[in-house]
């Protein structure tokens with residue numbers, strides 16, 4: 301089974317040791333040298349993301365996964381990147397999550413960025429996004445901004461984001477599709 305399909309299956313729970321072994325087997329089967337290259341990642345992206353959506357986003361996600369910046373995603377980085385383990389501190393996790401949403405790296409999350417990323421992540425974990433859900437995402441983004449954006453400048457700073465997420469884990473459940481904060 302394709303590794304992203306397995307990850308979709310376990311997206312609602314933190315992956316157990318036994319499941320990690322299973323994931324590792326599929327990972328090695330698909331990537332025998334233990335590394336995902338940017339070109340592989342683009343192919344995964346094309347298969348799982350909306351057709352016609354920008355490949356820049358694939359490269360952005362690739363960079364975030366490639367924590368040691370060696371140009372490859374190894375198994376550990378993949379698992380950590382998909383937030384299916386709970387080893388990291390909340391602060392690190394939030395920073396990672398924040399960086400996913402801040403696609404232009406300007407230190408702020410705009411509504412457009414949040415909308416685009418929520419949509420892309422839903423598709424990455426295997427949900428089809430239908431028109432009805434697109435409206436739902438738009439509403440969810442509006443609601444999130446009305447609560448999180450304290451100074452109402454239509455942008456979320458890391459500070460606003462962190463303060464809110466540490467107090468309200470339901471936001472994390474929406475933003476982090478792996479539900480790993482439960």
Ligand SMILES: [Ca+2]
Nearest residue numbers: 366368370372
């Ligand atoms: Ca790496």
Ligand SMILES: [Ca+2]
Nearest residue numbers: 402404406408
């Ligand atoms: Ca930004």
Ligand SMILES: [Ca+2]
Nearest residue numbers: 449453455456
């Ligand atoms: Ca703000």
